[in-house]
Amino acid sequence: xxxxxxxxxxxxxxxxxxxxxxxxxxxxxxxxxxxxxxxxxxxxxxxxxxxxxxxxxxxxxxxxxxxxxxxxxxxxxxxxxxxxxxxxxxxxxxxxxxxxxxxxxxxxxxxxxxxxxxxxxxxxxxxxxxxxxxxxxxxxxxxxxxxxxxxxxxxxxxxxxxxxxxxxxxxxxxxxxxxxxxxxxxxxxxxxxxxxxxxxxxxxxxxxxxxxxxxxxxxxxxxxxxxxxxxxxxxxxxxxxxxxxxxxxxxxxxxxxxxxxxxxxxxxxxxxxxxxxxxxxxxxxxxxxxxxxxxxxxxxxxxxxxxxxxxxxxxxxxxxxxxxxxxxxx
Amino acid sequence: xxxxxxxxxxxxxxxxxxxxxxxxxxxxxxxxxxxxxxxxxxxxxxxxxxxxxxxxxxxxxxxxxxxxxxxxxxxxxxxxxxxxxxxxxxxxxxxxxxxxxxxxxxxxxxxxxxxxxxxxxxxxxxxxxxxxxxxxxxxxxxxxxxxxxxxxxxxxxxxxxxxxxxxxxxxxxxxxxxxxxxxxxxxxxxxxxxxxxxxxxxxxxxxxxxxxxxxxxxxxxxxxxxxxxxxxxxxxxxxxxxxxxxxxxxxxxx
Numbered sequence: 001x002x003x004x005x006x007x008x009x010x011x012x013x014x015x016x017x018x019x020x021x022x023x024x025x026x027x028x029x030x031x032x033x034x035x036x037x038x039x040x041x042x043x044x045x046x047x048x049x050x051x052x053x054x055x056x057x058x059x060x061x062x063x064x065x066x067x068x069x070x071x072x073x074x075x076x077x078x079x080x081x082x083x084x085x086x087x088x089x090x091x092x093x094x095x096x097x098x099x100x101x102x103x104x105x106x107x108x109x110x111x112x113x114x115x116x117x118x119x120x121x122x123x124x125x126x127x128x129x130x131x132x133x134x135x136x137x138x139x140x141x142x143x144x145x146x147x148x149x150x151x152x153x154x155x156x157x158x159x160x161x162x163x164x165x166x167x168x169x170x171x172x173x174x175x176x177x178x179x180x181x182x183x184x185x186x187x188x189x190x191x192x193x194x195x196x197x198x199x200x201x202x203x204x205x206x207x208x209x210x211x212x213x214x215x216x217x218x219x220x221x222x223x224x225x226x227x228x229x230x231x232x233x234x235x236x237x238x239x240x241x242x243x244x245x246x247x248x249x250x251x252x253x254x255x256x257x258x259x260x261x262x263x264x265x266x267x268x269x270x271x272x273x274x275x276x277x278x279x280x281x282x283x284x285x286x287x288x289x290x291x292x293x294x295x296x297x298x299x300x301x302x303x304x305x306x307x308x309x310x311x312x313x314x315x316x317x318x319x320x321x322x323x324x325x326x327x328x329x330x
Numbered sequence: 331x332x333x334x335x336x337x338x339x340x341x342x343x344x345x346x347x348x349x350x351x352x353x354x355x356x357x358x359x360x361x362x363x364x365x366x367x368x369x370x371x372x373x374x375x376x377x378x379x380x381x382x383x384x385x386x387x388x389x390x391x392x393x394x395x396x397x398x399x400x401x402x403x404x405x406x407x408x409x410x411x412x413x414x415x416x417x418x419x420x421x422x423x424x425x426x427x428x429x430x431x432x433x434x435x436x437x438x439x440x441x442x443x444x445x446x447x448x449x450x451x452x453x454x455x456x457x458x459x460x461x462x463x464x465x466x467x468x469x470x471x472x473x474x475x476x477x478x479x480x481x482x483x484x485x486x487x488x489x490x491x492x493x494x495x496x497x498x499x500x501x502x503x504x505x506x507x508x509x510x511x512x513x514x515x516x517x518x519x520x521x522x523x524x525x526x527x528x529x530x531x532x533x534x535x536x537x538x539x540x541x542x543x544x545x546x547x548x549x550x551x552x553x554x555x556x557x558x559x560x561x562x563x564x565x566x567x568x569x570x571x572x573x574x575x576x577x578x579x580x581x582x583x584x
Contacts, residue, residue, distance in 0.1 A: 068362040075358045076568075079575040079584035080400045081385050084358075085378055091361050092374035099367040137575040190584075197579040303363070310423055311365025317478050317485035318366075 002063040002127050002151050016229065021046045033234055038164035041107040041327070052235050053163050054108045055124070061101035062119045062126035066300050068094040070134035071143055079137065086183055090144060093176045100172060103328050104165040113315075120305040128286065129212045131294030138191055138198075138205035145184025146209065146251060150216045152177050153247050154238075162234035185254075192258040199259075206255070207263045214264075214281045217243040223283065248276040335516055338509035339450060340394055341412070342519060345507070345557055346441070347387035348413035351403055352565070353434060354380030355572060356421050365424045372470060376431070379463050386456050393452065404576045408566040414556040416499035418565040425488035426496065428478070432471040432536070433500040437529045439464040444525060449517035472536050479540030486541045497545050501552030504529075 018026065025044050032039065039045055072091045078084040102112040118124040129147055134140045152174060159170035191202035218240040230236040249269075255262060266279045289297070357377035364370030388399035396402060416434060421427045442464055445457035478485045504522040513519045530547065537544050555561070576584060 065362065065367070072362040074575075075361055076355060076571050077574045079578075080404065081381065083584060085381050088358050088361065088374055088378050088381070092371055092378070095362060095364075095367055095370045095374070099371065102367070137578075195579050195582040198582055201578070307363040307365075310363075311369075313482075313484050313488065314365035314369075314424055314478065317481035 002060040033162045040164045057105040064098035066126045074140040100169045104169045107165045128290045131297045138201040141187040142205045142209045148180040157238035215286045338512040341509045344412040347384045350380045351384035352413045353417040408561045409559040414502045426492040429492040435467040479542045499553045505554040505557045
């Protein structure tokens, strides 16, 4: 589960280091991408490409593993066998996605251990949406449906990117997320058409989650500067606003269809422009949360840190003194 | 089937099903917290299997006139549960969860192998299906016990500590109930003594391939009571948590 609400853009003044790259190799590399070829781990690539991809795939992996926490807490409380088993399988998938993605990032030369260490030390980020709490079972259902829906929009676009291992991981992830979407949709519709208590639960959860959902794809394109180069290299495949519009187009009608409302009086589709209009999300609050001051940042990282620390003896025990780190092929 | 045999059978099925449900629930608590991602995923798979196993067994109970599985699993209180105390203990750290998994699943695989010959054909059929899955749980446990149990001093110390702690509880898996003789006489189950003997043999073989030592079983007092509804202070909070959403609106379908 991953959106663009992180830092997958370059600051305008960031040095690209491209002047140090071999111009012939660089031209060849760009020509390959332009032809739609995939770049593989042992192929030549500019340092900037490697760095950006590591950052992006790593953040995606972190988002999966941190994202498993808010829903994971509802496994032990899921009501009934059917929901309990499905919730467990769903959260397990998310951890599996993390495993796939850490492997994809490792092909670029950063170890899983290093990435997890950067996560718990706050050096690398994850999707901001997981810094909000899942207060009730219904919140967990909203995440399963709409956050996964958002992630699919983003990931389907990125699956057409240029880096082979990431694209292949995303293809597999999207296939599983498609099931999550059905699971989440079923759970939300079930509550929305249930008893008055259930309907109230799901409406309140949706009200709580709407603001985080609207920021899921990251700041508006007007505010977020994507260097043209990341688009040209097919590292970033779709703009934040484009993903957000696509999501609204696909899911707002479905939400309204089951009799739920959304807490934004300005939300409507402008039939002339074909664009959705909405109240601009509070980007100052978004920045505050992404920089560590959200309702759950500290808790999420503390849980992950405890898991890493408690499990360290297992990892030490698995390391044979003769073992050498081997980078996965793809 | 006579009424007496039906009671004996239900007693057995509740013990089997409750063990699977409660340990499945406990193992699911590892989700997101495993020592490595691969173990996180493995514990989740086994937890899902265990939930599924308990469901199959509760369905057999439903066939014998008991309530449907969700009601049975989500609305009883601790004294009405027949699980051994081993399965209700908190997950602790990974060394305890791994040791419990090893001790429990070795017993479960044997139990369901024996039950696949049960005179009660519906149970024999379920047992044949379950033992195929439990084989992998045991394979998983043995692989890890052998690897970690022969690794660093730190790992060996931890595992030995957990083994010593868990063993009296594990012996509680073989607690007999008042129906033991009836179950044996009717050929429904060969009995806890035979199961326990086979289990000791299996765990001894695996532990012998590690630096771990099997505690002297003759000096240990088994922790009994679970089969009769006597539980640790850990079970009721687990059940309250499990039923939390279910109880939000008891009239609703979830």
